[in-house]
Amino acid sequence: MKKFRSVDEVLDFAIKREIEAQNFYMKLADFVEKPEMAKVLSDLASEELEHKVKLETVKAGEVGIGEEEVGKLDIAEYVQDVEQHPKMSYVDLLVVGMKKEEISRKLYIDLATIAQTQELRDIFLKLVQEEAGHKLRFEIEYDLMTF
8 A cells, every 4th residue: 555644645546546437437438339338337437526526525624424334245256357348248347347346445445544533534434335335236236137
């Protein structure tokens, strides 16, 4: 994990990751051939933008944190990675999404661990839950498509 010197550096890093995730989903949405896949990816890009805005709000000193519990299926832990390409199947896209959201979830767990204030820790833990929710959406769809 990168060594951060300030809360602002941590927030800048997290904001950058959300921008990267948003761009990834938007590019992939343009890349895939099936409209339903493009819609799922476009929706996720919008949610990643919302995360960016939340982090920017935190950085500006305005904080609002809600509590919610997210279930899990842990399907992502049992499926193999797939290579991304324009003609990937819907199921392959779901696997890519699951894996990407799990990586983001773990990032926010790590950032919560090194956060120096409870307020910042709570923000990262909230983002952990939101990324878990994204992953769960992919896992539920994967489960419906494969069983």
